[in-house]
Amino acid sequence: QSALTQPASVSGSPGQSITLSCTGASGDIETYNLVSWYQQHPGEAPKLIIFGVNKRPSGVSDRFSGSKSGNTASLTISGLQADDEADYYCSSYAGRTTFVVFGGGTKLTVL
Amino acid sequence: QLQLQESGPGLVKPSETSSLTCSVSGGSISDTDYYWGWIRQPPGKGLEWIGIIYSSGAAYYNPSLKSRVTISIDTSKNRFSLRLNSVTAADTALYFCASRKIEYFDWTYDSWGRGTLLSVSS
Numbered sequence: 001q002s003a004l005t006q007p008a009s010v011s012g013s014p015g016q017s018i019t020l021s022c023t024g025a026s027g028d029i030e031t032y033n034l035v036s037w038y039q040q041h042p043g044e045a046p047k048l049i050i051f052g053v054n055k056r057p058s059g060v061s062d063r064f065s066g067s068k069s070g071n072t073a074s075l076t077i078s079g080l081q082a083d084d085e086a087d088y089y090c091s092s093y094a095g096r097t098t099f100v101v102f103g104g105g106t107k108l109t110v111l
Numbered sequence: 112q113l114q115l116q117e118s119g120p121g122l123v124k125p126s127e128t129s130s131l132t133c134s135v136s137g138g139s140i141s142d143t144d145y146y147w148g149w150i151r152q153p154p155g156k157g158l159e160w161i162g163i164i165y166s167s168g169a170a171y172y173n174p175s176l177k178s179r180v181t182i183s184i185d186t187s188k189n190r191f192s193l194r195l196n197s198v199t200a201a202d203t204a205l206y207f208c209a210s211r212k213i214e215y216f217d218w219t220y221d222s223w224g225r226g227t228l229l230s231v232s233s
Binding site: 057101 | 150156157158159160163171172173174207209215217218219220221223224225226
């Protein structure tokens with residue numbers, strides 16, 4: 001069982017906007033602005049797409065945006081494209097005992 | 112841009128110790144500008160953070176694995192390693208090594224290897 005809770009799957013149509021959620025317990029998302037999101041295509045390594053809740057690494061499309069409210073972080077993908085079909089994992093720093101926790105991942109299907 | 116490449120034994124028997132290695136190119140493992148880590152992914156499942164190490168040698172581990180895991184740096188070979196003791200079938204996973212510039216200090220990784228599969232079976 002993962003420390004962060006993500007829906008197992010979501011789907012959307014090309015051009016749509018879609019939001020993925022990531023819910024934590026006290027001591028992680030709510031406490032630290034150190035939420036990250038990774039995109040993983042089948043057979044590939046994860047790719048960092050959001051860090052620090054809402055920052056994008058260089059080269060990541062601005063169609064990806066992050067936010068958080070309380071103990072829930074969100075990843076919004078606008079203008080959905082076929083290549084966005086992938087697994088998405090959230091991650092958060094969780095303090096000096098646990099350090100880092102991941103969500104179980106959400107499989108995004110582009111219809 | 113750093114390039115990371117994992118290597119390992121592939122198959123180990125239950126109760127044995129396994130060592131995985133991450134070779135670094137495009138930069139120096141001694142470079143204090145980076146931190147290094149391991150993440151694993153059981154087949155068909157999600158990611159699990161294993162641990163992190165700084166060039167100083169300071170390492171921090173997932174508390175659920177801490178008693179069995181050691182991450183170390185080998186500056187002479189420009190690589191870092193993961194040692195996992197008393198393996199069980201639950202340790203079967205794709206093991207990724209990864210890194211990040213320390214200036215961010217945000218417990219994330221933006222450079223990843225392709226992963227090496229470790230299977231535990233008798």
